[in-house]
Amino acid sequence: MMIRSFEFLHYHYFAAFSDFYFPVQHITNVEAHLFRYLLWDGGSYSGGFATCLSHHRLLAHNCSHTPEIDPDTGRRIGLETGDPTQFKSFEELFGAFNRQLKNFVDIKVKGNNIIERLFATFMPSPFLSILIDDCIKSGKDYNDGGPRYNTTYIMGVGIGTLTDSLAAIKYHVFDEKSVTMDHLLISLKCNFEGHERIRQMLWSKTPKYGNDDEFADTILRASFDALHHA
Numbered sequence: 001m002m003i004r005s006f007e008f009l010h011y012h013y014f015a016a017f018s019d020f021y022f023p024v025q026h027i028t029n030v031e032a033h034l035f036r037y038l039l040w041d042g043g044s045y046s047g048g049f050a051t052c053l054s055h056h057r058l059l060a061h062n063c064s065h066t067p068e069i070d071p072d073t074g075r076r077i078g079l080e081t082g083d084p085t086q087f088k089s090f091e092e093l094f095g096a097f098n099r100q101l102k103n104f105v106d107i108k109v110k111g112n113n114i115i116e117r118l119f120a121t122f123m124p125s126p127f128l129s130i131l132i133d134d135c136i137k138s139g140k141d142y143n144d145g146g147p148r149y150n151t152t153y154i155m156g157v158g159i160g161t162l163t164d165s166l167a168a169i170k171y172h173v174f175d176e177k178s179v180t181m182d183h184l185l186i187s188l189k190c191n192f193e194g195h196e197r198i199r200q201m202l203w204s205k206t207p208k209y210g211n212d213d214e215f216a217d218t219i220l221r222a223s224f225d226a227l228h229h230a
Contacts, residue, residue: 085181090170098226105230120144163209163220
């Protein structure tokens, strides 16, 4: 059963991600970690499937000199959204982030659909199914469309970090012009070593999420809307 599941995921995951410039070696990593979690670590996803979409990682990916290139592998994994040092406004940067967000949401959804069929085909949950409304009535497993309500979803995580990051860029790069985008990218690349003044400025002189600050809250709402419409 484990061999068949592994072959199923390998074939269909490759098919799912081949249209999205997803590195082949990453497919193997997905397989290995997913099966280690599901089959040996007692994963909690036996009923339904949820996957996380990290907003702030997408922003970090998009805000590099070559946003479509993974800095760790040198491979292309995203859309070509332009050099952020050439952006003339925050709206232009947010538009690039939004396009990247939609791209990765498409990848997540396509991958989710494949994984759901994996659960339905190879990992039924009979005990759970007898306790959930409509599974017995429909004669279908919980993972195979039996329940009255679908519990599959994408969790948007890191919204606070995303808001603070976007607020810092908007406030300091585009509004106050206290740092250039190029200088900011250099500081981030070396984890602020030798750029303590920039780190302190971003930390202590930027509107932050969670403080009833309209500057930050406006960015938060725009980010939620972007995910909602992705």
